[in-house]
Ligand SMILES: Nc1ncnc2c1ncn2[C@@H]1O[C@H](COP(=O)(O)OP(=O)(O)O)[C@@H](O)[C@H]1O
Ligand SMILES: CC(C)(COP(=O)(O)O)[C@@H](O)C(=O)NCCC(=O)O
């Protein structure tokens with residue numbers, strides 16, 4: 001079995017898949033290396049034979065995670081690295097090594113699934129959009145603060161915006177104009193995310209008319225899915241690209 005890890009800025013997404021058919025054995029989301037090792041050790045019933053990782057964290061943090069995995073599960077992790085070109089997609093950055101690896105792998109996965117022009121909207125710590133043309137040329141993209149960053153900026157840089165996580169969750173039962181601080185902030189930030197998604201769709205339409213596929217991924221994808229009904233919601237899009245960039249057998 002193979003352990004797959006997607007290390008974002010806030011969370012590590014993990015799953016264990018079977019080598020033969022890539023069927024998913026188990027998976028989860030954790031907020032630390034230690035929690036990851038504990039969860040995988042508790043739930044992955046069969047011994048791991050390999051591990052592949054995509055990380056947007058520092059090299060030191062990624063190396064430390066690899067060392068921890070080697071120690072806990074006796075497997076050498078393979079870390080996905082940037083490429084100028086892969087699986088028919090050409091990296092559109094001036095310096096290809098600067099493109100976030102999660103964005104690159106999501107673009108690879110999306111082009112593989114769409115087999116044509118595609119727009120990837122990935123809503124995590126940051127909100128990202130990437131454009132891949134029908135011929136595989138990655139045209140670049142956009143990075144904005146995602147839901148956790150918008151929320152925490154308001155909480156940190158104002159004196160009178162304070163609320164707890166439970167009331168934040170309750171506030172999102174509707175998107176009507178807020179009648180309390182928590183409703184005003186939470187709903188306002190969701191509308192910002194939806195506005196981001198709509199603007200990206202407009203860009204894609206200007207580029208390609210109607211002939212493209214929209215993918216929606218990242219932990220906060222559910223907050224915009226109804227606002228972008230034409231999008232294919234693929235929560236594991238980064239893992240699709242990771243399997244392409246780091247084949248293991
Ligand atoms: N089970 C979960 N645990 C934590 N966050 C979650 C979970 N499900 C959805 N989320 C949302 O996902 C967001 C993080 O998205 P994610 O794509 O994991 O970010 P990153 O890759 O930057 O770490 C959080 O802001 C949170 O709202
Ligand atoms: C933009 C990101 C911070 C997004 O990280 P995430 O929201 O997935 O945690 C990451 O893709 C990154 O560090 N990119 C490098 C800069 C760039 O892509 O231009």
Ligand SMILES: [K+]
Nearest residue numbers: 008009102124
């Ligand atoms: K991510």
